[in-house]
Amino acid sequence: MDTATQRKWDKAAANFDLMSSYGPEWRWRPAKLKIFSHMKPDAKILFMALGTGLDICCFPADRDITAIDISPKMIALAGKRIAAYQGSISAQVMDVHDLEFQPDTFDQVFTSCSFCSVPRPIEGLQALRRVLKPGGELHMFEHTGSRLFPFSIMMKLMTPLASRFGPELDRDTVANVKAAGFTVTAVNHIFIDIVKTIQAIK
Numbered sequence: 001m002d003t004a005t006q007r008k009w010d011k012a013a014a015n016f017d018l019m020s021s022y023g024p025e026w027r028w029r030p031a032k033l034k035i036f037s038h039m040k041p042d043a044k045i046l047f048m049a050l051g052t053g054l055d056i057c058c059f060p061a062d063r064d065i066t067a068i069d070i071s072p073k074m075i076a077l078a079g080k081r082i083a084a085y086q087g088s089i090s091a092q093v094m095d096v097h098d099l100e101f102q103p104d105t106f107d108q109v110f111t112s113c114s115f116c117s118v119p120r121p122i123e124g125l126q127a128l129r130r131v132l133k134p135g136g137e138l139h140m141f142e143h144t145g146s147r148l149f150p151f152s153i154m155m156k157l158m159t160p161l162a163s164r165f166g167p168e169l170d171r172d173t174v175a176n177v178k179a180a181g182f183t184v185t186a187v188n189h190i191f192i193d194i195v196k197t198i199q200a201i202k
Helices: 003-036 054-058 072-077 079-084 121-131 151-165 173-179
Strands: 044-048 064-069 088-093 106-112 132-143 183-191 195-201
Touching: 003 054, 003 072, 003 106, 003 132, 003 195, 044 121, 054 079, 072 079, 072 088, 106 121, 121 132, 121 173, 132 173, 173 183, 173 195
Parallel strands: 044 064, 044 106, 064 088, 106 132
Antiparallel strands: 132 195, 183 195
């Protein structure tokens, strides 16, 4: 367990909803509904970085979901949203770098604004690939670095400060997915080239 990262997100838990729900979550809700609509009724699903459960309202009903987060305080705050979900969500404290699941366990993996914060993103993605079944699907809603001026420079300059309290802003997550051994099948830009969905298979 990466205790430094765990402490960072435990510390952020109390104000997480205030910072994330009223602006970004409202703005990105249509795109999240679309990406989470790929959750199959008969699939065994892993959702990485549950946080306080803000994404649960966008999940289709009656799914079998295992959710993980490195922060026990985040998971505790997600309790009411988990209880209100019309389906099955089992939440566990776990570091993506050290997944406790057997290989080839899940049919699908979903992430939401999480690989901007994983300390070793390629290793984290490799860990997710390990627990996916052959042909299993990876579906991601992520914000990434930009290749467009002036955003590329601004995000690179802001990352050292932003990463102390939350995410890094200049990650090339599409390249990281490929480097982890996935085959990328679709990339859809939601807001210029910064907010995007990424779909891939093992």
